[in-house]
Every structure is written in structure tokens, then in C-alpha cells.
Amino acid sequence: MRSKKPLALFAAAALALAGCGGGGDASTEGPVTLTWWHNRTTEPMKSKWQQIADDFHKTHPNTSFTVEPLQNEQFQTKVPLALQGNTPPDLFQQWGGGALADQMKSGKIADITQASSGWIGPLGKYADGWKVGGKQFGVPYQMHAVGFWYRKDLFATAGITSPPTTLDELNAAVAKLKTAGIVPIALGGKDRWPDAFYFGYFAVRQCSVDALKKAVEKTELTDPCFTKAGENLKAFLDTKPFQDGFVGTPAQQGAGSSAGLLANAKAAMELQGDWEPDVMRALTEDKDLDSKLGWFPFPSVPGGQGDPTVLLGGGDGFSCTTRAAKACGEFLEHLVGDEVQKILAETGSGLPVRESAVASLKTETHKQISEAMNKASHLQFYFDTAFPTNVGQALNDAIANFFAGQGGPDTIVQSVSKAAAGNK
Amino acid sequence: MMSAAITTRPPTAPVPHAPAAGGTRRRSRLRTRLELALLLTPALVLFTGFVLVPIGVAVVYSLYSWNGFGPLTDFVGLQNYVDAFSGDVFQGAIGHNLLIATLSIIVQLPLSIGLALLLNRKLRGRTFLRMVVFAPYVLSEAVTAVIWLLMLQPGGFVDEILRGVGLGGFVRLWLADPSIVLYTLFVVITWKYIGFGVILLLAGLQGVPPELREAAALDGASAWQTTRHVVIPLLGPTIRIWIFLSVIGSLQLFDLVWIMTLGGPANASTTMATYLVDHGFKRYEFGFGSAVAVILFIICFVFALLYQRFALRRDTQGALTGVR
Incomplete structure (x- = not known):
């Protein structure tokens, strides 16, 4: 059902349009005001972005900004509407992957390949997620990576000396923690996306990088390694590593959330993104949290x-x-430059896209994740983001249902082909 | 629509013997039209622009497979409707809405009437008690949902209270057990909305003339008989309007469920509205989402019409049905 033809057509139209812009279109020469929708509605990033815009205006007097911070959820509804209309924002938050490919159909996203x-070279593999059909339609300014956050104090209590590096070691750690009466892993199953991290990682560890790339390209999980990943996940779930009632636990709200459990020493581990310490700090009185937290990759x-x-x-x-693609492109170059990257790294709100800025990260764990990311042979996008939006959400739902005891590895795998075929 | 109705009114019969009066009448008719135009136009324009047109547009979208970007090109006819009705998640969602609506009537209604009768009596601290019952209604639904989400976590406030009073055996995974979650939500809904029913019924009770109770008492009716045969029948109009509001509210249930469970676990608490947002917005399937929205609209609309026609007819006569 999902026809690829219109996409190609619109992509071609967009290329043609952008091609004109790249050639020094007169309309982008004069003073422009860029409307900028970003998703940092809280401090410190909110004022950092404003500051960065103001500074850019000082050195580029022809470019001014109307900065509009929006909540993440608002982008889901506002971006499609804006791209349908005649006055979309000139610059807006972009998570890349399948959603970007969806948005391409509007014909309004600028091709910034040329x-x-x-300046995009130093970003290396990080820029890949913002490509569609080999062309660059956006750039990342910060990266994120998922891994296990753990409490060193609880690991010590349970007699675990070093973070697990193999699944067997993880299972052994889970068993030790249980024996010590500690909830091994906290999981925010209510919100569904934390469940998807588990399937994602079992797939990433089971499947070769080629199989992963092919799966995303073809929007299907038909390679047997994905079914095997589902079976491994099932075996892992059968060890009951999570807190009671995890399918009803929110990920980030309140002390009873999965982040709250970890922050208050009610659980020893959580598989979460690099943003986790920020979330946890808001949920505990513990001022010394950072020193108790460690990180290890899946x-x-x-x-x-894999x-x-x-x-x-x-x-x-x-x-x-x-x-205003020309002025906007210049601003993007500024954002991924050393200077801004260092400012962003200091806030700890994400991982820099430039290796030179890693040293500016405040915590050791973030440096550790950043280094792991630089060394990684491949960065696998969250599957819900890599796939077209409807497919990604269908996959997340199938995974969440699986965590709640409904369906099996095959239903997860099939959910992708079904959704890609247009079935509801 | 109103101006059309006025112009199609039969022309006033000529009044040959009073030409002066005819002039006055013509002038007053003009005035009436002007007044109507002046008073109705803003409301009509707003209603048309923000209610009727969007409904029409949603119907058009619902006939396409459309992800919100680019033009409407992939016409699929009624396929979206077929997909919605044949999906077991949406079928489940309709069932959940109906269950909540039914439970509202058989649980909340008697509870509201009981509380209203109690709070209508002269008792110490009545104002305070009325306030306590009504307070949850004033909270926003989002705040209510977050508070209960936190209180209902395993080992949370609710579990501790139950254990504290020796009812630890009743502790369940309130939001995580698919067979319980809908009832948990219903309890929260009841907690939130009982105050509204009580206030409505208290207002209704003020309309019950004390003489009737006295007369019933003089005739030897017991308190129960007075309540059953005098007070409750006189509360009829209030009860009927409460049922109407409650059922419509149950069919459109969204905020509370979205925040507390997102329709989970495993779709055990999905409602039509959460399904709509999940599939329309989160999956960028605006065509399909529109179809679900149209279905939800039709269900509410048909219920509203039927209920008005058969249950509310006497209560609203003259106000909504027009003078015959």
C-alpha cells in the first residue's frame, strides 16, 4: 500500500528546488529572519540556544532569528501541519530516520548535501541518520546512546565486582542482586519506548551490521537473526529481572518511575539513554548521585x-x-563547529558530534559513553526512529505487548512487515 | 440556517383595515431580522468554521491513506473504516468505552444520589463535606492522572494504606495487570467526577418542594417511601441529564487514560480516543485517524440524538425542540 513513487517524485522536486538555492538564489542573499523551532523548553539549554542565535546574528547581521521552543510532543502535530502550510519554520528539531523520510513528502525540506x-566530514557516521537516499537533509547537533546505568553501591552490596560484559555475566549479576533482595533492573514499561531498547539491543547484538542496515533499508525484520533476537529477549524476560508491575511503571515521572527507582536505590540497573542522570537528579534528594552511577554497554x-x-x-x-536554506545552512555549520559543540557539551544534555568537544563533558560517565560511541563501528538508530513513523510505532507496540505477555518473537517481526504493507 | 428559516416563513397576511399597523409590523420584522443576524452571525461563523467545517474535512481525510505530508492522492474509499472495525484493538477500545459508560450508570449514579441525599440533610460540617466531595472535580484531569499514577505504583500510597488497615491481601498490580487496569481507571474516574454528579443532584434536590415531603409524611409514608416515591421521581430531569453527560464523557474518555496507562498494558485500557491519538498522531496516519475520529463522532452523535429524542424529550421541551 505504501507507495514509494510519490516519495521519489517529491524528493526529486525538492532536489530541483534546493539546487536553485545552492546556486546563489537572489532571494536568500538579503537579510532573513529564520523561524527556529527547537525542543529545549527548559534551562540551561533554552537560554543557550537563544544566546547562540544572538551571537550568530552579531557575526552575521543579515541573519536574525525568531526562536520558538516547543515541547517534544508538539512537534508530532505541528510539523506536519506546518509543512502542509505555506509558512513552515525555516529551521526545526529533526530526529532523522523514518520521520525525516516521511517529511520529505512535503517537498519543503532543504537538501543541504552541497x-x-x-564541513560535514568530521561528523562522520553521526550524520548518516539525517540522510535520505544518500542526500543530506539535516544534521545532528547532539547524539544519544543507550546503555546500562547501574548503581555502584548496590553492585557492591550484591558482591558484583565488575560490570557485566556478556549476557551470561548479566544474568549472573541479576541472580546475585535478587539474592541480595535488590530489584536488578528498573523498566518504565508504561511508556513502551523503554521496552523497545531491549529488543533493539538484542537485535543489534544478534545481527550483523549488514543485516541491520538491510533491515532498515527494506523496512523489514525478515532476517532470521531478528527472530533469534526475540527468542533471546524472551529467555531474558523469563529470568524476571524487572521490578513488580513494570508494564505499568512510567519511565520518568516521580520517585516510583523507573528512573526514580534507580535514583533512590530501589533498583540496581536501568537500560536508558545518556540523558538518564538529568532525569534522575530531579527525582531524588541525593546530591551525590553522579559518584554512585556507572555505565556499561549492552x-x-x-x-x-553483532x-x-x-x-x-x-x-x-x-x-x-x-x-531560507542558504542562511539556515550557514547556521547549521556554526552549530556543529567546535565552539558551539563545546558550549553544548558543557550542559551535559547530549553527546557532542565532534570529538574535540568530548573533553568539555562534565561527567566521567558521559565521557565514557562518548568514547564508546566514537569507537563504535556502527551507530544503530532506535528502530522506531529508523523506520517510517507508522512502522516504528507499530513495532514499539508489538514489543510492549510482548513485555505484557502478548504475542511472541514472530509477532514482533511481523508487525514491521504488516505496518509497512499498510495494515493497521 | 436561521436566516433561511426566517425568509421561508409564510409572508404576513395583508391587514387591509390597518395600514399603519402593517407598517409597524414590517419595521418590527426588519428589526427582528437585524437582531437575529447581529446576534447569531458571530456564533454561526465560529460554529461553522471550528465545528462543521473540520468535521467535513475529517470525513474527506478519512477516505484517503494519508500521512499528513503532501497532497491527498491515495484514495482508499471506506478501507480505513473497514480496517478500524476489523482490528481487535479498536473493537476492544469500543468495548472499554461501553464498559466505562455502563459502570458509570450502575455505580456512580446510585452513589451520587446517596451522597446528594446525605449532604442535603442538616448535619454538622455539611459545607465542609460538600467541599470535600466536590474538590476532586476542580482538579484538572491531567493533575488527577499524575497523582493517581504515582499513588497506584506497586508499594505506593494506595498499597501502603491497604496494608496499614490490614487489607494487604487486596493489594494488586493496579495499573500493570491487564485484567484489573480498566477497573482501576474507573475508580479514579469515579473519584474525580462523583462531585459533579452530587452538585448537580443537590441542585435538583432544592427543586423538590418541602410541602410534598410533609404531605407524604402526614400520609404515613416512611422516610424510604418518601425518598423512593416522591424525591427520586422529582429528580428525574437531573438524573437524565447526568446520564447524558456521563455517557458522552465515557465515550470520549482520553486524558486520564493517556497519562496513566497510554492504553496499556497490551491495549487493556485503550479507549476510542486514545486509539485515535495513538494511530492518528503518533503513527502519522492522519487518514486512518480521521476515520476513527469520524466513527467516534458518529457514535456520540447518534447516542445524543436518540437520547434527546427518547429520554430528554419532556425535560427539554420548549428549550431544544421548539414550540409547537
Whole structure:
């Protein structure tokens, strides 16, 4: 049902349009005001972005900004509407992957392949998620990666000396923690997306990088390694590593959430993104939280063909629309430059896209994740983001249902082909 | 619509013997029209622009497979409706809405009447008690949902209270057990909305003339008989309007469920509205989402019409049905 033809057509139209812009279109020469929708509605990032916009205006007097911070949820509804209308924002939050490919159908997203060719090199693999059909339609300014956050104090109590590196070691750690009367792993199952991290990582560890890339390209999980990943996940769930009633637990709200459980020493581990310490700090009185937290990547799985350095993650980026693509492109270059990258790294709100800025990260764990990310042979986008939006959400739902005891590895795998075929 | 109705009114019969009066009448008719136009136009424009047109547009969207970007090109006819009705998640959602509506009537209604009768009596601290009952209604639904979400976590406030009073055996995974979650939500809904029913019924009770109770008492009716045969029948109009509001509210249930469970676990608490947002917005399936929205609208609309026609007819005569 999902026809690829219109997409190609619109992509071609967008290319043609952007091609004009790249050639020094007169309309982008004069003073422009860029409308900028970003998702940092809280401090410190909210004022950092404003500051960065103001500074850019000082050095580029022709470019001014109307900055509009919006909640993440608002982007889901506002971006499609804006891209349908005649006055979309010139610059807006872009998570890349399948959603970006969806948005391409509007024909209003600017192709910055040429404009960025001079400066996108150092971003390396990080820029890949913002490509559609080999062309660059946005850039990340911060990356994110998922891994296990753990409490060193609880690991010590349970007699675990070093963080697990293999699945067997993880299972052993879970058993030790249970014996010590500690909830091994907290999981915010109510929100569904934390469940998807588990399936994502079992797939990343089971499947070769080629199989992962092919799956995303073809929007299908038909390679047997994905079914095997589901079976491994099932075996892992059968060890009952999570807190009671985890399918009803929110991920980030209140002390009873999965982040709250970890922050208040009610659980020893959580598989979460690099943003986790920020979330946890708001949920506990413990001022010394950072020193108690450690991080380790998802362990390798016996018999898996996956490269154990591969990380599951994503990133925050921006896309430009076609109206003021030239000025917007220049601003993007500024955002991924050393200077801004260092400012962003200091806030600890994500991982820098430039290696030079890693040293500016405040915590050791963030440096550790950043280094792991630089070393990774491949960065696997969260599957719900990598796939077209409807497919990604269908996959998340199938995974969440599986965690709640409904369906099996095959239903997870089939949910992708079904949704891709247009079935509801 | 109103101006059309006025112009199609039969022309006033000529009044040959009073030409002056005819002039006055013509002038007053003009005035009436002007007044109607002046008073109705803003409301009509708003109603048309923000209610009727969007409904029409949603109907059009619902006939396409459309993800919100680009033009409407993939016409699929009624396929979206077929997909919705044949999906077991949506069927489940309709069932959940109906269950909540039914439970509202058989649980909340008697509870509201009982509380209203109690709070209508002269008792110490009545104002305070009325306030306590009404307070949850004033809270926003989002705040209510977050508070209860936190209180209902395993080992949370609710569990501790139950254990504290020796009812630890009743502790369940309130939001995590698919067979319980809908009833948990219903309890929260009841907690939130009982105050509204009580206030409505208290207002209704003020309309019960004390003479009738006295007369019943003089005739030897017991308190129960007075309540059953005098007070409750006189509360009829209030009860009927409460049922109407309650059923419509149950069919459109969204905020509370979305915040507390997102329709989970495993779709055990999905409602039509959460399904709509999940599939329309979260999956960028605006065509399909529109179809679900149209279905929800039709269900509410048909219920409203039937209820008005058969249950509310006497209560609203003259106000909604027009003078015959």
C-alpha cells in the first residue's frame, strides 16, 4: 500500500528546488529572519540556544532569528501541519530516520548535501541518520546512546565486582542482586519506548551490521537473526529481572518511575539513554548521585553475529526548509563547529558530534559513553526512529505487548512487515 | 440556517383595515431580522468554521491513506473504516468505552444520589463535606492522572494504606495487570467526577418542594417511601441529564487514560480516543485517524440524538425542540 513513487517524485522536486538555492538564489542573499523551532523548553539549554542565535546574528547581521521552543510532543502535530502550510519554520528539531523520510513528502525540506559538503566530514557516521537516499537533509547537533546505568553501591552490596560484559555475566549479576533482595533492573514499561531498547539491543547484538542496515533499508525484520533476537529477549524476560508491575511503571515521572527507582536505590540497573542522570537528579534528594552511577554497554550475546561495539541510539538535529536554506545552512555549520559543540557539551544534555568537544563533558560517565560511541563501528538508530513513523510505532507496540505477555518473537517481526504493507 | 428559516416563513397576511399597523409590523420584522443576524452571525461563523467545517474535512481525510505530508492522492474509499472495525484493538477500545459508560450508570449514579441525599440533610460540617466531595472535580484531569499514577505504583500510597488497615491481601498490580487496569481507571474516574454528579443532584434536590415531603409524611409514608416515591421521581430531569453527560464523557474518555496507562498494558485500557491519538498522531496516519475520529463522532452523535429524542424529550421541551 505504501507507495514509494510519490516519495521519489517529491524528493526529486525538492532536489530541483534546493539546487536553485545552492546556486546563489537572489532571494536568500538579503537579510532573513529564520523561524527556529527547537525542543529545549527548559534551562540551561533554552537560554543557550537563544544566546547562540544572538551571537550568530552579531557575526552575521543579515541573519536574525525568531526562536520558538516547543515541547517534544508538539512537534508530532505541528510539523506536519506546518509543512502542509505555506509558512513552515525555516529551521526545526529533526530526529532523522523514518520521520525525516516521511517529511520529505512535503517537498519543503532543504537538501543541504552541497552546502554542507565543506564541513560535514568530521561528523562522520553521526550524520548518516539525517540522510535520505544518500542526500543530506539535516544534521545532528547532539547524539544519544543507550546503555546500562547501574548503581555502584548496590553492585557492591550484591558482591558484583565488575560490570557485566556478556549476557551470561548479566544474568549472573541479576541472580546475585535478587539474592541480595535488590530489584536488578528498573523498566518504565508504561511508556513502551523503554521496552523497545531491549529488543533493539538484542537485535543489534544478534545481527550483523549488514543485516541491520538491510533491515532498515527494506523496512523489514525478515532476517532470521531478528527472530533469534526475540527468542533471546524472551529467555531474558523469563529470568524476571524487572521490578513488580513494570508494564505499568512510567519511565520518568516521580520517585516510583523507573528512573526514580534507580535514583533512590530501589533498583540496581536501568537500560536508558545518556540523558538518564538529568532525569534522575530531579527525582531524588541525593546530591551525590553522579559518584554512585556507572555505565556499561549492552553485553554481548553468545552466538550473536553483532559487533559488541555497536551502540543503539539516535540524536537531536535540525532540518532546514527551502525558503531560507542558504542562511539556515550557514547556521547549521556554526552549530556543529567546535565552539558551539563545546558550549553544548558543557550542559551535559547530549553527546557532542565532534570529538574535540568530548573533553568539555562534565561527567566521567558521559565521557565514557562518548568514547564508546566514537569507537563504535556502527551507530544503530532506535528502530522506531529508523523506520517510517507508522512502522516504528507499530513495532514499539508489538514489543510492549510482548513485555505484557502478548504475542511472541514472530509477532514482533511481523508487525514491521504488516505496518509497512499498510495494515493497521 | 436561521436566516433561511426566517425568509421561508409564510409572508404576513395583508391587514387591509390597518395600514399603519402593517407598517409597524414590517419595521418590527426588519428589526427582528437585524437582531437575529447581529446576534447569531458571530456564533454561526465560529460554529461553522471550528465545528462543521473540520468535521467535513475529517470525513474527506478519512477516505484517503494519508500521512499528513503532501497532497491527498491515495484514495482508499471506506478501507480505513473497514480496517478500524476489523482490528481487535479498536473493537476492544469500543468495548472499554461501553464498559466505562455502563459502570458509570450502575455505580456512580446510585452513589451520587446517596451522597446528594446525605449532604442535603442538616448535619454538622455539611459545607465542609460538600467541599470535600466536590474538590476532586476542580482538579484538572491531567493533575488527577499524575497523582493517581504515582499513588497506584506497586508499594505506593494506595498499597501502603491497604496494608496499614490490614487489607494487604487486596493489594494488586493496579495499573500493570491487564485484567484489573480498566477497573482501576474507573475508580479514579469515579473519584474525580462523583462531585459533579452530587452538585448537580443537590441542585435538583432544592427543586423538590418541602410541602410534598410533609404531605407524604402526614400520609404515613416512611422516610424510604418518601425518598423512593416522591424525591427520586422529582429528580428525574437531573438524573437524565447526568446520564447524558456521563455517557458522552465515557465515550470520549482520553486524558486520564493517556497519562496513566497510554492504553496499556497490551491495549487493556485503550479507549476510542486514545486509539485515535495513538494511530492518528503518533503513527502519522492522519487518514486512518480521521476515520476513527469520524466513527467516534458518529457514535456520540447518534447516542445524543436518540437520547434527546427518547429520554430528554419532556425535560427539554420548549428549550431544544421548539414550540409547537
